[in-house]
Amino acid sequence: xxxxxxxxxxxxxxxxxxxxxxxxxxxxxxxxxxxxxxxxxxxxxxxxxxxxxxxxxxxxxxxxxxxxxxxxxxxxxxxxx
Numbered sequence: 001x002x003x004x005x006x007x008x009x010x011x012x013x014x015x016x017x018x019x020x021x022x023x024x025x026x027x028x029x030x031x032x033x034x035x036x037x038x039x040x041x042x043x044x045x046x047x048x049x050x051x052x053x054x055x056x057x058x059x060x061x062x063x064x065x066x067x068x069x070x071x072x073x074x075x076x077x078x079x080x081x
Contacts, residue, residue, distance in 0.1 A: 031039070 034042075
């Protein structure tokens with residue numbers, strides 16, 4: 001049982017290490033070889049995606065809050081009736 005736990009931990013650790021290392025190397029290569037205008041365009045697209053994601057998140061939070069309020073008022077009405 002201890003051997004299995006050891007090798008499971010080793011496999012997980014090596015997987016995480018390999019993923020982080022390869023991601024770092026790929027990002028470095030992309031930054032080195034991609035032309036500057038393309039990088040600027042990618043940054044703009046990334047900023048637009050993040051902005052859209054924030055809007056969607058805010059809308060979802062508002063919808064959840066509205067549903068909670070509706071449930072609370074429906075529960076209060078049920079208790080009164």
